[in-house]
Amino acid sequence: MAIRISGMASGMDTELMIKDLMKVQRAPVNRLEKNKILTEWKRDVYREMNTLLADLQTTVNSIRYSANFNKKVASSENDAIASAKVVGKPKLSSYSIEVKQLAKAEMPAAMQFSPTVTSSTQKLETAFSFAIDGDTANPISVTTDDTIDTVIQKINNSGKGVEAFYIDNQLVIKSKPGETLGGDNKFDIQVVSGDGSALGMTAAATAVSSSTRVAGTNAIVVINGIEQTSTTNTIKYDGMEFNVKAANLNNPIVVTNQTDTDAVFNSIKAFVDKYNAVIEVINKKISEPKYKGYEPLLDDEKEALDDKTAEKLDNMAKSGILLRDPYLTSVLNEMRHSISTPLSGSGVNAAFDTLSEIGIGGPPNGKNAYQENGKLYIDENKLRDAISNHGSDVVKLFTSFSSSTDAATKYNESGIAERLYNNLSKAISDITKQAGSGTVLSDNSYLSRKIGQIDDDIDRWEDRLKQIEDRYYKQFAAMETAMSKAKSQGSWFAQMLGQSY
Numbered sequence: 001m002a003i004r005i006s007g008m009a010s011g012m013d014t015e016l017m018i019k020d021l022m023k024v025q026r027a028p029v030n031r032l033e034k035n036k037i038l039t040e041w042k043r044d045v046y047r048e049m050n051t052l053l054a055d056l057q058t059t060v061n062s063i064r065y066s067a068n069f070n071k072k073v074a075s076s077e078n079d080a081i082a083s084a085k086v087v088g089k090p091k092l093s094s095y096s097i098e099v100k101q102l103a104k105a106e107m108p109a110a111m112q113f114s115p116t117v118t119s120s121t122q123k124l125e126t127a128f129s130f131a132i133d134g135d136t137a138n139p140i141s142v143t144t145d146d147t148i149d150t151v152i153q154k155i156n157n158s159g160k161g162v163e164a165f166y167i168d169n170q171l172v173i174k175s176k177p178g179e180t181l182g183g184d185n186k187f188d189i190q191v192v193s194g195d196g197s198a199l200g201m202t203a204a205a206t207a208v209s210s211s212t213r214v215a216g217t218n219a220i221v222v223i224n225g226i227e228q229t230s231t232t233n234t235i236k237y238d239g240m241e242f243n244v245k246a247a248n249l250n251n252p253i254v255v256t257n258q259t260d261t262d263a264v265f266n267s268i269k270a271f272v273d274k275y276n277a278v279i280e281v282i283n284k285k286i287s288e289p290k291y292k293g294y295e296p297l298l299d300d301e302k303e304a305l306d307d308k309t310a311e312k313l314d315n316m317a318k319s320g321i322l323l324r325d326p327y328l329t330s331v332l333n334e335m336r337h338s339i340s341t342p343l344s345g346s347g348v349n350a351a352f353d354t355l356s357e358i359g360i361g362g363p364p365n366g367k368n369a370y371q372e373n374g375k376l377y378i379d380e381n382k383l384r385d386a387i388s389n390h391g392s393d394v395v396k397l398f399t400s401f402s403s404s405t406d407a408a409t410k411y412n413e414s415g416i417a418e419r420l421y422n423n424l425s426k427a428i429s430d431i432t433k434q435a436g437s438g439t440v441l442s443d444n445s446y447l448s449r450k451i452g453q454i455d456d457d458i459d460r461w462e463d464r465l466k467q468i469e470d471r472y473y474k475q476f477a478a479m480e481t482a483m484s485k486a487k488s489q490g491s492w493f494a495q496m497l498g499q500s501y
Helices: 014-025 027-061 148-156 181-185 261-286 299-303 307-318 326-340 380-389 391-399 407-413 416-435 446-500
Strands: 072-076 082-086 094-101 110-113 128-132 140-142 162-167 170-175 188-194 219-223 226-230 234-237 240-244 253-259
Touching: 014 027, 014 446, 027 261, 027 326, 027 416, 027 446, 082 094, 082 253, 094 240, 140 148, 148 162, 148 170, 219 234, 219 240, 226 234, 240 253, 261 326, 261 380, 261 391, 326 416, 380 391, 391 416, 416 446
Parallel strands: none
Antiparallel strands: 072 082, 072 253, 082 240, 094 219, 094 253, 110 170, 128 140, 128 188, 162 170, 219 226, 234 240
């Protein structure tokens, strides 16, 4: 930057004078910068509204498909005999349960030894061999490099119907589930050669016998006349899971599954709550008062004010930025139309073709509808009754899908959630074209392009202002030069006149 020394001849503060002159020249740039701020505010508010609409669309999607309404809950007339829960998609609504026999777990044949080493990874440092269940011709060999862990692997891979574990510093060997172990339901361990004391086995060639295996029994349960067996007391059948607890031979009980009214009610309530929250925000935004005369503050203007005052003035300038906005007004109108248009089409029950007929409508008595701006209210008893006794009609009201190629027919035959989802998709797309998405840093939206154009205009103006400022400095410099020359000439004349006398 060039060093400018001014006012040497004139004594004037030309820096301040030029600064004041440039304030006038900067007026167009200030207008552009304030316009940019307003445009950024508008873009950001649009993006906030888009985020709200996207959240609502996610909630709407959860009640858009009939499968999401197919929530069942099981009920047993005697939980002490058998309880049940829905784990799939049952085809039947009731089940007759007769428990002939409960399952009992197998008690395996087992034995344990106390190794002299204190870690399963410590080398045994001894060599010996031992036979399982009398098979001395094919003993398991232990080397000085073996550990308890490697011996366990050898036992488990021996094919003798047993498996080993290291539990609480004990080597435990037990029969595998279902193994009969010959005819006596036992097995023995016999050291064939060497000293097996490192594993806690006797050094003598004497077989050590296990406990006797007690076989388990299967559960035998008759479900709707069909006998089912299971190794446990939990039996899965037709998307149901039955947990049997006691025998009830010749005295069957009934287990039913029915619509989970609470789950469906909560899904619909979540939609209504989200819908109300979104339209409340949008209604507030499009009816926000606009204060004339208030503009965004530039940085130098904020510096001249305290923070609280500056924030208040900026908020006044922001207010009403989307007053009567056509995009948001259209969104609200389409949303209201989506939920208020009666459902039509084949198989639709005319008694349940609107939200109001299942208990979702306008404000209750004593409230003014116009003050609620389309807010929905739930009559809980009426809605629960509709879900319990007219569940299929409720499902159709929300999820019906039309394959008609006629737009009007398709709209009328589509469920409320389907209509609303599609309208929200269009609204989100339109606002994204206008303001972009809050999840994308750069975009080609109208407002982003407008901001870019304003930036270009500001850059051009800044170049022009630099030229104007330079011209001012040159003009004042020329004035200083002329005044300096004039002073020099005056001094010369004065000197000459003094010499002539």
